[in-house]
Amino acid sequence: MIVQWKKHVTRAALVLAFCISSNGYAAEDPLPSWNDGPTKQSILDYVTRVTKEGGPDYVEPKDRLATFDNDGTLWIEQPMYNQFVFAIDEVRKQANQHPEWKIKEPFKSVLAGDMKAVAAMGDKGMVEIVAATHSGMTTVDFDTTVRQWLATAKHPRFKVLYTDLVYQPMFELLNYLRANGFKTFIVSGGGVEFMRGFADKTYGIPSEQVIGSSGVTKYGTWDEKPVLIKEPKVLFIDDGPGKPEGINHFIGRQPIFAFGNSDGDKEMLEWTAACEHLCFMGLVHHTDAVREYAYDRDSSVGKLDKALDEATAKGWTVVDMKNDWKAIFPSVKAAQ
Amino acid sequence: MIVQWKKHVTRAALVLAFCISSNGYAAEDPLPSWNDGPTKQSILDYVTRVTKEGGPDYVEPKDRLATFDNDGTLWIEQPMYNQFVFAIDEVRKQANQHPEWKIKEPFKSVLAGDMKAVAAMGDKGMVEIVAATHSGMTTVDFDTTVRQWLATAKHPRFKVLYTDLVYQPMFELLNYLRANGFKTFIVSGGGVEFMRGFADKTYGIPSEQVIGSSGVTKYGTWDEKPVLIKEPKVLFIDDGPGKPEGINHFIGRQPIFAFGNSDGDKEMLEWTAACEHLCFMGLVHHTDAVREYAYDRDSSVGKLDKALDEATAKGWTVVDMKNDWKAIFPSVKAAQ
Numbered sequence: 001m002i003v004q005w006k007k008h009v010t011r012a013a014l015v016l017a018f019c020i021s022s023n024g025y026a027a028e029d030p031l032p033s034w035n036d037g038p039t040k041q042s043i044l045d046y047v048t049r050v051t052k053e054g055g056p057d058y059v060e061p062k063d064r065l066a067t068f069d070n071d072g073t074l075w076i077e078q079p080m081y082n083q084f085v086f087a088i089d090e091v092r093k094q095a096n097q098h099p100e101w102k103i104k105e106p107f108k109s110v111l112a113g114d115m116k117a118v119a120a121m122g123d124k125g126m127v128e129i130v131a132a133t134h135s136g137m138t139t140v141d142f143d144t145t146v147r148q149w150l151a152t153a154k155h156p157r158f159k160v161l162y163t164d165l166v167y168q169p170m171f172e173l174l175n176y177l178r179a180n181g182f183k184t185f186i187v188s189g190g191g192v193e194f195m196r197g198f199a200d201k202t203y204g205i206p207s208e209q210v211i212g213s214s215g216v217t218k219y220g221t222w223d224e225k226p227v228l229i230k231e232p233k234v235l236f237i238d239d240g241p242g243k244p245e246g247i248n249h250f251i252g253r254q255p256i257f258a259f260g261n262s263d264g265d266k267e268m269l270e271w272t273a274a275c276e277h278l279c280f281m282g283l284v285h286h287t288d289a290v291r292e293y294a295y296d297r298d299s300s301v302g303k304l305d306k307a308l309d310e311a312t313a314k315g316w317t318v319v320d321m322k323n324d325w326k327a328i329f330p331s332v333k334a335a336q
Numbered sequence: 337m338i339v340q341w342k343k344h345v346t347r348a349a350l351v352l353a354f355c356i357s358s359n360g361y362a363a364e365d366p367l368p369s370w371n372d373g374p375t376k377q378s379i380l381d382y383v384t385r386v387t388k389e390g391g392p393d394y395v396e397p398k399d400r401l402a403t404f405d406n407d408g409t410l411w412i413e414q415p416m417y418n419q420f421v422f423a424i425d426e427v428r429k430q431a432n433q434h435p436e437w438k439i440k441e442p443f444k445s446v447l448a449g450d451m452k453a454v455a456a457m458g459d460k461g462m463v464e465i466v467a468a469t470h471s472g473m474t475t476v477d478f479d480t481t482v483r484q485w486l487a488t489a490k491h492p493r494f495k496v497l498y499t500d501l502v503y504q505p506m507f508e509l510l511n512y513l514r515a516n517g518f519k520t521f522i523v524s525g526g527g528v529e530f531m532r533g534f535a536d537k538t539y540g541i542p543s544e545q546v547i548g549s550s551g552v553t554k555y556g557t558w559d560e561k562p563v564l565i566k567e568p569k570v571l572f573i574d575d576g577p578g579k580p581e582g583i584n585h586f587i588g589r590q591p592i593f594a595f596g597n598s599d600g601d602k603e604m605l606e607w608t609a610a611c612e613h614l615c616f617m618g619l620v621h622h623t624d625a626v627r628e629y630a631y632d633r634d635s636s637v638g639k640l641d642k643a644l645d646e647a648t649a650k651g652w653t654v655v656d657m658k659n660d661w662k663a664i665f666p667s668v669k670a671a672q
Contacts, residue, residue: 207588
């Protein structure tokens, strides 16, 4: 843990040193993986305006809250949500302890490797798989399992760890915002305890700034040691209207900057657009089938339809991944 | 809001300037309202040990999380919880819009001024009163109502605003911890949106570091403007075992320092005691009937019984308010 933290501090320090010149002004390009153009310029202009003391759009540092969706916004979400891949792997790993799964759907299809049948069961099947694999253990044991998986499991196409498939341009954006006094949060439909397993090390976002879907936990003692047991009961779904609800629940204030990539982010962006300051709303549009994936209105994962129309109508920033991003991932250039 | 923030920054800067001498070492007394003795010394020793780089008990700044109960730990809670006084005042204010309350308990007794009858209804009555007065409006309107009440309502005995009845020694402790790299959180059974109405201005704790009991909110639009409506439905009770559950839900990591004052804090302190580092557990024992109140095992508000026994058995720090605190409140010396 200490080693991981030191690594993170070192990386953050390097980025900071790169972004900020010795006189305290931003260097010429804090977003080197973004191609020059209106998308990049809209970000730079926004940050310049809200941080200019005495300017008409100045926002006090304490109100500079930025919220980011995770799947498809900060890291890859195709061909299926990474957390769901983890859950599938857990079903296989735990199968011996659950003989009943051999005859019970959706587990039966998972164990038979019939992912088409699993997909056909839709959200209901997915929720059952996640509930079964994300409960019945302590929060500490779950965290250990997540970290082990993240340290070993590889993406089927890019053949690297999932945490190597974060978007380098978004990583630079997170650092750029923090260097300008923003507090950065994740606000995602993903499970909060799954994301906390990598958010600090990967994005520099501490656990208390990670908001996600949550299950009920129950406090008790095991061998006289206090523990929290994860129960198979949903407390809160952080998606769609659940995103502004979750932001209110966890943060208690409106962000002034929000980034998403799908219809599940629509309400978060609308709520941010109603903030009292100059607000920034952004969407990542996956347009690059060669270097990543191209999908929007018809995708079952990360569907982007209504939010894209709204962004166009209201002039929100839409990232055209293919044309706006010089690089996609930090370390998989060879595979692209 | 900006004015309040500036005031807060100025106050924080003054405290910081007081605590830290020019060479970066702590000045002689960062806790001037604490009498010298073992209680004060236990705090000073703890902070010195966990912040000593290279020492055996050193804790990285990122892991220096401190959680504080609010009612009875940071501010007054007698003769009844301040939030409940607010709720009672709201019943009276809203009575005209609710003619049915004239014949419906517990509202009937509240409107008749029969607080004995209200008290006899116990928690059930209190929950009904809070639910009725804390729902059916937007989060913004509720926040405005709370702030108006806090700016005008006065404590029956001390005749000052409730926010003037925070404990000066605990205020100094919060500042002392922050000056030593701690991140301070409130973890209270009180309503999260009620506390967020004053926690920033009063304690220097931003809304995202306030954890409390929460109701369900629902996102929607009013006149095409996005709003969150407070519903009369409990999402989460942050008391007793709910405190470690809430800390896990909101923060995702164990604190290393926790302070409470009642049996409702027992599980939070036990969970903190199981932290991986050198941990600090503290209780405020209300022993001063002259300057504040004296109560513990038999009190209906802030009952301190089992947690006091456990603190004694395990050697946790117990503040004897009468003997350990030089001053209680920052600005009501005349009334004491």
